Amino acid sequence: MLKRDNLKLGLVLGFLAPLIGFTAYYLTRFRLFTVKEYLQVLLMEKSLLSGVISLSLIVNAVIFTIYINTQKDKTASGIFIATCIYGVLALIFKWFA
DSSP states (O other): OTTOOOHHHHHHHHHHHHHHHHHHHHHHHOTTSOHHHHHHHHHHOHHHHHHHHHHHHHHHHHHHHHHHHTTOHHHHHHHHHHHHHHHHHHHHHHHHO
16 A cells, blocks of 8 residues: 555545544544543534544544655645644634534
């Protein structure tokens, strides 16, 4: 997978990687809750939701760094675009929801 360099791959990775971070946060902090309860808590606590989204983007930073260091710039661009979209969503949740 590291050998390919295209924007679509970067977008897919950029949108899926935060889900790994989101799941990791659930498993480390909320494992006593069901997934349904976890999502309900996040929806009730908007500041927690924006924080979890922000922490989930750390996974994107890691894969972005890997692709930049291997000179796969198109893929890294896709990851960056997806990260920006997630970041804007986090701000919208924080300010308006």
